[in-house]
Amino acid sequence: MSCNTGKGGSAWLAGESSEKKWQARFVHCWSPGPRRGSVLLLPLFLLCFFSGATRRAESAREFTLINQCKTEVWPAVTPGQSFGGGGYALGPGESVVFTAPVGWSGRVWGRTGCAFDSAGNGTCETGGCGTSLQCASASGTAPATLAEFTLASTDYYDVSLVDGFNLPVVVTPTPASANWTGCAPAGCDGDLRRGCPSELAVKGDGGKVVACRSACDVFGTDQYCCRGQYANPVACQPTFYSKKFKAACPAAYSYAYDDPSSIFTCAQSPDYTITFCSTNMKQSVCSYRNSRLVCSGYGRSISSPLMLVMLLLLSSFLALQFASPV
Numbered sequence: 001m002s003c004n005t006g007k008g009g010s011a012w013l014a015g016e017s018s019e020k021k022w023q024a025r026f027v028h029c030w031s032p033g034p035r036r037g038s039v040l041l042l043p044l045f046l047l048c049f050f051s052g053a054t055r056r057a058e059s060a061r062e063f064t065l066i067n068q069c070k071t072e073v074w075p076a077v078t079p080g081q082s083f084g085g086g087g088y089a090l091g092p093g094e095s096v097v098f099t100a101p102v103g104w105s106g107r108v109w110g111r112t113g114c115a116f117d118s119a120g121n122g123t124c125e126t127g128g129c130g131t132s133l134q135c136a137s138a139s140g141t142a143p144a145t146l147a148e149f150t151l152a153s154t155d156y157y158d159v160s161l162v163d164g165f166n167l168p169v170v171v172t173p174t175p176a177s178a179n180w181t182g183c184a185p186a187g188c189d190g191d192l193r194r195g196c197p198s199e200l201a202v203k204g205d206g207g208k209v210v211a212c213r214s215a216c217d218v219f220g221t222d223q224y225c226c227r228g229q230y231a232n233p234v235a236c237q238p239t240f241y242s243k244k245f246k247a248a249c250p251a252a253y254s255y256a257y258d259d260p261s262s263i264f265t266c267a268q269s270p271d272y273t274i275t276f277c278s279t280n281m282k283q284s285v286c287s288y289r290n291s292r293l294v295c296s297g298y299g300r301s302i303s304s305p306l307m308l309v310m311l312l313l314l315s316s317f318l319a320l321q322f323a324s325p326v
Contacts, residue, residue: 060102061151062271064174066095067110069277073167074111074124076135079104085134089114090276105150109140110167110276112211113204125204126166126211143202143211145169145188145252147274154267159187160253161245165196166211170278173270183266188249189278195248200241215241226256233257 063083067073067090075096080086083098090096100106113125120133127144129135140146143164150156159169170187193201196212204210215224222228226236236257238246245254253262 060099061104061176061269062097063100063108064095064097064271064273065090065108066273066275067092067277068275068279069110069167071112072114073276074114074116074127074133075108075274075276076111076127076129076140077106077108078129078135078137078139079106080134080136083108086136086138087111087120087129087132087134089116089133100149100151103151106148107139108147108149108274109144110169111140111144112166126202142217143213147171147187149272153269154265155270156263156265157186157272158253158263159249159251160262161188161192161249162214162216162253162256164200164212164214164217165192165245165249168277168279170275171264172273172275173266173268174273176269176271180268180270183268183270184251184264186251186262186264187278188252189280190248192245192248195244197241197244215239233259 060082065075067075070092072092073090074087075090077083077086077098082101082104084096088096109127111124111127111129114122114128114133115124116122116133121131122133123131127140129138129140132138140163144166145168146160146163147169148158148160155173157171157173159171165188168188168191170185170189172185173183192212193209196209200213200215200218201209202211202213216226222230223236224239224241230236236255238255238258242255242258245252246258250261253259
């Protein structure tokens with residue numbers, strides 16, 4: 001059976017009745033046969049569209065700081081020029097978002113028991129950086145739990161207890177694109193203050209343990225501080241105290257050469273969520289930004305409009321692929 005083109009450009013079947021011809025024209029209009037050019041070009045279009053839509057240029061990163069503690073925390077950042085000056089108050093349940101510049105390398109920690117006047121002058125019970133609310137480039141006083149970052153094409157991040165412990169801190173990479181395959185969280189969701197050896201304990205008002213010092217800070221020996229003849233990973237081995245830290249916080253640095261299980265990398269240019277007093281470091285962390293919901297873990301994030309476009313294009317592709325030819 002041959003197929004001709006009649007008036008108006010519609011397909012007509014030779015030798016058929018007018019009714020059949022109308023039916024054939026109707027089928028032609030609504031059920032076209034495979035168009036090889038479209039079938040070949042659509043996957044290429046989809047690939048280009050989604051690679052362009054999900055590609056993230058090398059850019060600044062968003063850091064979300066969350067306080068899940070029952071009391072106020074004063075986060076500190078150094079260098080802190082891009083983080084509100086490097087110091088501010090964060091009440092229970094509050095969070096704040098800051099942007100780190102390209103190539104930023106620095107530390108984030110939480111201060112506790114602080115009192116500052118209207119001019120930003122005061123002191124903290126733990127983690128203080130002198131007498132200023134904004135730490136800018138000043139380091140915190142030990143003991144303090146430190147979150148450390150070096151942002152590059154491959155990020156390096158960790159949570160360190162080498163300078164002691166004052167708060168549980170968890171660092172969670174969060175997706176910055178739809179191509180997310182997941183990067184591991186780092187840190188400690190246990191509270192070392194509860195089981196801190198008495199010789200390392202720092203007590204506040206009323207005798208409550210508010211922080212746990214490192215053995216290096218307390219005893220100052222080369223063995224505990226990994227210096228002198230112990231200044232290499234072979235000689236500097238875990239001690240009684242660092243083992244207690246590691247048992248409570250397996251994904252955090254417990255001493256200077258605790259690298260294999262404590263330093264983390266991510267090559268997906270993620271944003272980061274830093275949670276003070278997190279009770280479950282494996283819990284997915286979600287935030288809504290740039291018109292999309294993004295969550296940590298090993299899934300993918302994708303915006304709702306993008307998903308709709310993808311489904312429509314996929315439907316068109318399947319219709320072209322499987323429709324019967326005239």
